[in-house]
Structure formats: structure tokens, C-alpha cells
Amino acid sequence: MSTEIRFDDGAAYAQYMGAWSQIIGGQFLHWLNLPTQLDWLDVGCGNGAFTEQIHAQMQPRQLAGIDPAPAQLDYARSRPALARAILLEGDAMALPFADDSFDVAVMPLVIFFVPEPARGVAEMVRVVRQGGLVCAYAWDMYGGGFPYTLLAEALREVGQPAPAPPSVSASRPEVLHALWQTAGLTDIALRRFDARRSFASFDDWWHIATLRSSTRERLARLDAATRRTLQARMRERLVEFTDAHGQLHLPAHAHAIRGRVALS
Numbered sequence: 001m002s003t004e005i006r007f008d009d010g011a012a013y014a015q016y017m018g019a020w021s022q023i024i025g026g027q028f029l030h031w032l033n034l035p036t037q038l039d040w041l042d043v044g045c046g047n048g049a050f051t052e053q054i055h056a057q058m059q060p061r062q063l064a065g066i067d068p069a070p071a072q073l074d075y076a077r078s079r080p081a082l083a084r085a086i087l088l089e090g091d092a093m094a095l096p097f098a099d100d101s102f103d104v105a106v107m108p109l110v111i112f113f114v115p116e117p118a119r120g121v122a123e124m125v126r127v128v129r130q131g132g133l134v135c136a137y138a139w140d141m142y143g144g145g146f147p148y149t150l151l152a153e154a155l156r157e158v159g160q161p162a163p164a165p166p167s168v169s170a171s172r173p174e175v176l177h178a179l180w181q182t183a184g185l186t187d188i189a190l191r192r193f194d195a196r197r198s199f200a201s202f203d204d205w206w207h208i209a210t211l212r213s214s215t216r217e218r219l220a221r222l223d224a225a226t227r228r229t230l231q232a233r234m235r236e237r238l239v240e241f242t243d244a245h246g247q248l249h250l251p252a253h254a255h256a257i258r259g260r261v262a263l264s
């Protein structure tokens, strides 16, 4: 069975990652400090977690999203808030839109999945009007910002490493900056955003953290004793984030970037 990174269950995604994305997403939209009624494109919109925030916080005139994963799009299309959004199957490296179609294009937690990030950024520049914004945010994969870093480490220790996203180096702030600069964007700004998410108990966290199908497949390959060892190790490692009531409060952080399409 394949263990590549797959996005094959939009409802599971909502729990294990969408909720995390939204904690960053709200702060990120605030940071952009844009007026309402703009035309927005969400590249790699996934199950619509962040797209819904654009709808709620920015009251866009036009809202579009693309993603290559049908299961994610199905979930996004089921969100009442996105009933009027244009949600298409597509790839960041070949956006299905005409030049100068949007005021803002954003890649939330996506750039490290795009095989050629520079092509993805160039495509956002192409579809955004002069003076508009091209932006992204990405977990700090090398600096412990990914919400499931500790679980990934524990799985690696028991011989079940997760594959890295194809362009994981694009999560480095200096690589993001170089990508934006090479694409000719101006007024480039970078910012770190911190997230903190609470879970009712270790069991609640474990349930959510192992919802992803590829994680479940890795766990299923372990014998029962190794699975118990892994769980015990995770319990130990999460003690420092556990309060007196047994609730977990876990940190994550992402780097965000924004740049302006130059006026000619």
C-alpha cells in the first residue's frame, strides 16, 4: 500500500490539519491588512479550511480555489460558506485562470508540496493584477514548527519515517524570500506566526494525530508491543504540554510571506 503524502479524506483533514491551518490563517489575514470586496484565489485550497476564513473575514467579491485532491475539494464544496466560491481541480504550476484575474493569490501550507515552487509563484504572479498581493504561509519544517514533528520523530525511531514533502526546503524563510524576489515581487515582507491548539486529553490528541491514512498505515505495520512503546513515548514527550487537568496545549509555528506585483 502506498505511503506517499495523500489528501484523501477532507473530514479527517479538517481535524488533523485544517484546525491548525485556521489558527495561523486568522492571524495571517489580519497581517495582510486588506480591504474587503477583493478578488481572491486560494491555491491548494484543500478542504476549504482557509478559504472559509477568506470568505468570513474578507467578504471577497470573487473567491476561487484550486486543489489537485478530489476528496479535499468535495469537502470544500460541502461547506455552506463556500456555496458561491469557484472550486476547481488544478495544479499550482498551471493555474486554470486568465492573466490578471485576481487582487490576491495565497498558498496556505502548500508551497512545500509543489514540485517546482518557482513555477507556482510565477503562476500566482501571472493571475494577479498589478499592485495586487502574492502570499503564502508554510510550517517551519526545519525549526520544529510542524504540529506533528514529535510524532514524526517517534515514528521514525520505530522504523516508520514519513516521506518529506517534495519541496520541503521552500519552508525556509530565506528560500521563500528568494522565490518571491526571483518572481519580481516588490514590498516583500516575512513574518512568523505562532499557533497553540488545545486537546481534551492525550487520547483526544492521539485520535486526531493519527487520522491521516498514511499515518494509520504506518501504525498498522507495527506489532502491538511496538505500537504500545510508541504511544508511551508520545505520552512522555507531551507531558511538558499537559496541564493539571490532563489537557494538552501544543505549539506550532509557520512563516508567512507577502509581496506585491510590480506596477509596470
Ligand SMILES: C[S@@+](CC[C@H](N)C(=O)[O-])C[C@H]1O[C@@H](n2cnc3c(N)ncnc32)[C@H](O)[C@@H]1O
Pocket (backbone or CB within 6 Å): 007, 017, 018, 021, 043, 044, 045, 046, 047, 048, 049, 050, 066, 067, 068, 069, 072, 090, 091, 092, 093, 107, 108, 109, 110, 113, 114, 115
Ligand atoms: C496541508 S494541505 C493545505 C490545505 C489548505 N490550504 C489549508 O490551509 O488547510 C496541502 C494541500 O496542497 C495540495 N497540493 C498538493 N500538491 C499541489 C499542487 N501541485 N498544486 C496545488 N495544490 C497542491 C494538497 O492536495 C493539499 O490539499
